[in-house]
Amino acid sequence: MLNEKAIDHSSLMARFDPRLKIIGMVLFSVLVAVMERKAAIGFAFLLSITMVFLSGLKFRDVVKGLAPVNSMVIFLWFFLPLSVNGVDIRILGPLTASREGIDLAVLITLKANVMMLMFISFAATTNVMTAGQALACLGLPSKLVHLFFFTYRYIFVIESEFITLRTAMAIRGFVPRTSVHTYRSYAYLVGMLLVRSWDRAERVYRAMICRGFNGTFYSLSGFAMTRKDGVIFGVMCLWMMVMGYVEWVVKAF
Amino acid sequence: MHISEGVLRPEILAGTAFLTAGFVAAGLRRIDEKEIPAMGILSAAFFVASLVHVPAGPVSVHLVLNGLLGIILGIRAFPSILIALFLQALMFQFGGFTSLGANTLNMALPAFVCWLALGWAGKPETGSKTVGLVGFLVGFFSVFLAGVMVGLTLAMNGEAFYPAAKTAVLAHVPVMFIEGVLTSSCLLFIRQVKPEMLAGQAGKKSRW
Amino acid sequence: MDDGYGVCGMGGEGILIELRGIGYTYPGRNIPVLDGCDFTLYESERIGLIGSNGSGKTTLFHIMMGLVKPAVGTVEIFGKTMKKEKDFVKARQRIGLLFQDSDDQLFCPTVLEDVAFGPLNMGKNLGEARDIAIRTLNAVGLSGFEDRITTKLSGGEKRIAALAAVLAMEPRVLLLDEPTTGLDEVTKDRLIDILIRLDKPMIIISHEYDFLSKTTKILCSMKQGRISKNGGVHFHHHIHAHVHGDDPHKHE
Ligand SMILES: Nc1ncnc2c1ncn2[C@@H]1O[C@H](COP(=O)(O)OP(=O)(O)OP(=O)(O)O)[C@@H](O)[C@H]1O
Numbered sequence: 001m002l003n004e005k006a007i008d009h010s011s012l013m014a015r016f017d018p019r020l021k022i023i024g025m026v027l028f029s030v031l032v033a034v035m036e037r038k039a040a041i042g043f044a045f046l047l048s049i050t051m052v053f054l055s056g057l058k059f060r061d062v063v064k065g066l067a068p069v070n071s072m073v074i075f076l077w078f079f080l081p082l083s084v085n086g087v088d089i090r091i092l093g094p095l096t097a098s099r100e101g102i103d104l105a106v107l108i109t110l111k112a113n114v115m116m117l118m119f120i121s122f123a124a125t126t127n128v129m130t131a132g133q134a135l136a137c138l139g140l141p142s143k144l145v146h147l148f149f150f151t152y153r154y155i156f157v158i159e160s161e162f163i164t165l166r167t168a169m170a171i172r173g174f175v176p177r178t179s180v181h182t183y184r185s186y187a188y189l190v191g192m193l194l195v196r197s198w199d200r201a202e203r204v205y206r207a208m209i210c211r212g213f214n215g216t217f218y219s220l221s222g223f224a225m226t227r228k229d230g231v232i233f234g235v236m237c238l239w240m241m242v243m244g245y246v247e248w249v250v251k252a253f
Numbered sequence: 254m255h256i257s258e259g260v261l262r263p264e265i266l267a268g269t270a271f272l273t274a275g276f277v278a279a280g281l282r283r284i285d286e287k288e289i290p291a292m293g294i295l296s297a298a299f300f301v302a303s304l305v306h307v308p309a310g311p312v313s314v315h316l317v318l319n320g321l322l323g324i325i326l327g328i329r330a331f332p333s334i335l336i337a338l339f340l341q342a343l344m345f346q347f348g349g350f351t352s353l354g355a356n357t358l359n360m361a362l363p364a365f366v367c368w369l370a371l372g373w374a375g376k377p378e379t380g381s382k383t384v385g386l387v388g389f390l391v392g393f394f395s396v397f398l399a400g401v402m403v404g405l406t407l408a409m410n411g412e413a414f415y416p417a418a419k420t421a422v423l424a425h426v427p428v429m430f431i432e433g434v435l436t437s438s439c440l441l442f443i444r445q446v447k448p449e450m451l452a453g454q455a456g457k458k459s460r461w
Numbered sequence: 462m463d464d465g466y467g468v469c470g471m472g473g474e475g476i477l478i479e480l481r482g483i484g485y486t487y488p489g490r491n492i493p494v495l496d497g498c499d500f501t502l503y504e505s506e507r508i509g510l511i512g513s514n515g516s517g518k519t520t521l522f523h524i525m526m527g528l529v530k531p532a533v534g535t536v537e538i539f540g541k542t543m544k545k546e547k548d549f550v551k552a553r554q555r556i557g558l559l560f561q562d563s564d565d566q567l568f569c570p571t572v573l574e575d576v577a578f579g580p581l582n583m584g585k586n587l588g589e590a591r592d593i594a595i596r597t598l599n600a601v602g603l604s605g606f607e608d609r610i611t612t613k614l615s616g617g618e619k620r621i622a623a624l625a626a627v628l629a630m631e632p633r634v635l636l637l638d639e640p641t642t643g644l645d646e647v648t649k650d651r652l653i654d655i656l657i658r659l660d661k662p663m664i665i666i667s668h669e670y671d672f673l674s675k676t677t678k679i680l681c682s683m684k685q686g687r688i689s690k691n692g693g694v695h696f697h698h699h700i701h702a703h704v705h706g707d708d709p710h711k712h713e
């Protein structure tokens with residue numbers, strides 16, 4: 001069920017310094033979030049699609065990554081064209097929709113996908129643990145980062161426990177239905193997972209104090225920035241300035 | 254329900270992110286350095302449990318379990334949920350980066366409220382009938398409130414979003430009942446098997 | 462580092478670990494796991510500990526490490542009576558415990574970081590810790606595993622990596638809790654080789670006589686909350702010629 005995505009380390013984005021990658025992604029996302037002009041979002045699209053290309057991703061994976069965002073977008077398309085007041089245009093027979101409503105839905109669709117493309121290029125080229133370390137370097141509270149590490153570390157262990165338990169249930173003839181019996185069985189399954197992880201937490205903590213843990217974590221790894229990283233980041237920033245220029249200065253479209 | 258990127262207006266994103274940051278900081282202050290392994294492993298268990306799909310008539314819904322998390326973790330549910338949502342974004346592209354604050358607030362605030370109102374039931378002396386009832390209420394209201402929060406967040410985006418907001422709230426209704434039944438049995442299970450797990454935040458004492 | 466223990470065998474003629482009259486019952490249980498348990502580990506002794514599932518072997522190790530506090534009895538380590546948590550904090554740095562489940566022990570992202578975790582806690586600086594970790598990994602035959610993700614190791618590799626993590630602290634005594642579970646014959650032989658070369662006093666819990674006979678000299682068994690040395694069980698090496706012919710066969 002859970003699978004860590006294999007990262008293609010040969011791509012340019014994969015070798016891009018994770019700290020700069022995060023800063024770039026955050027700046028970009030915030031910028032697009034406040035933008036309202038389609039032309040500016042078009043420029044943003046050019047940057048995010050370039051980043052996706054530099055990530056060496058398969059087309060299919062990109063589409064898959066965009067799916068969750070677009071399920072929400074489609075949900076909104078059912079409402080916005082009808083719920084915004086404005087000039088009515090005829091779509092099909094008696095069905096009409098407002099031009100303003102469609103405009104809003106289009107804007108949201110563009111923004112959501114452009115931002116998600118950038119996020120995909122970040123998520124698909126950065127190891128989760130590396131992302132955590134980079135966030136720590138960028139000043140995220142150390143408690144939060146360590147919490148993040150432990151959560152990620154044990155997701156896979158607990159998931160395999162979950163699969164074992166569920167298989168054991170299936171072997172004894174359990175078929176999920178819409179019934180109280182099903183819900184109670186799932187409740188026990190969840191309860192068992194939680195209790196086991198509670199016990200595991202105790203053992204992990206014991207193993208850590210056996211190795212002298214006293215509440216402080218030390219880290220071995222560091223990042224090294226190269227000139228190439230600076231160039232990529234610089235280009236990203238320049239392009240974001242162009243986006244801002246189109247949005248606020250030229251005010252095109 | 255995750256609100257995705259690009260939907261909410263910047264001022265709503267900023268406001269919810271600000272509130273979430275405050276609650277997360279408060280939650281972190283409540284976690285002792287030595288409790289981090291335990292908190293992380295429990296968060297991982299919740300992350301996995303929330304991927305479980307249960308049948309609901311013709312479709313299947315995934316569990317939320319934010320109420321249960323609130324009862325066990327108290328205010329520390331905030332950092333735990335933030336991390337879970339961030340991981341969901343990284344691993345499955347659910348939600349996204351800019352909407353992280355809003356989504357965390359929508360899930361964690363109900364968890365926190367349930368703990369404030371009903372957290373006392375985790376004390377070991379509480380009878381099993383009471384725990385069962387409280388479990389149902391926790392499961393029911395944590396999802397109900399989460400639905401209302403999602404609806405409110407969307408509605409704040411502008412009048413045009415009202416119909417979508419209402420539908421989003423309604424979509425939570427079947428899940429409320431399922432989570433109620435499930436959380437009830439789950440609390441009873443934990444009460445029987447590992448009562449100290451519930452007692453921790455009921456007495457607000459640390460584990461070790 | 463001066464840990465207050467100094468030279469070996471101070472006081473009681475080279476006694477490393479001594480348990481006297483230990484009794485322990487898990488909360489919520491009525492039968493004690495350990496009941497008047499006595500045990501001594503001498504300098505340069507290698508002891509194999511057997512006992513049925515649930516007989517309290519793991520609990521015994523955890524009592525030696527101060528992870529579980531016994532209801533009655535005394536624990537003496539390196540001739541010093543352990544009274545408070547603080548006493549154990551020091552003692553733990555000199556006793557290496559390998560846990561029954563490696564997933565409990567390996568928690569860092571990469572193997573190198575995990576092995577360096579102990580040395581860093583003992584106050585080594587980053588460079589030293591790194592060197593120790595690399596050296597230890599080489600010694601157990603895991604060179605090249607430094608940057609591997611701990612979650613993605615096989616069960617056997619996890620076991621050896623966890624052992625490296627324990628050895629990196631350069632403990633004087635080793636406590637190994639079922640080190641062979643989940644290992645294939647090749648990895649098991651490698652483990653035997655590592656343990657024989659180590660030349661440290663150790664206690665090994667295992668259900669495998671064969672493994673214990675190759676790695677330890679003395680066999681103890683655990684029954685009804687107590688330990689008996691050479692309790693009626695002796696190692697007997699047997700040469701086992703496997704001439705199977707064509708028929709599949711089973712060992713009884
Ligand atoms: N945390 C706990 N709470 C309650 N009982 C426990 C706990 N841990 C262990 N026990 C019980 O104590 C007894 C001894 O457990 P222990 O783990 O020491 O056995 P063991 O000899 O190591 O067994 P195995 O060979 O299966 O590893 C068992 O009956 C077990 O059920």
Ligand SMILES: [Mg+2]
Pocket residue numbers: 518519520561638
């Ligand atoms: Mg054991």
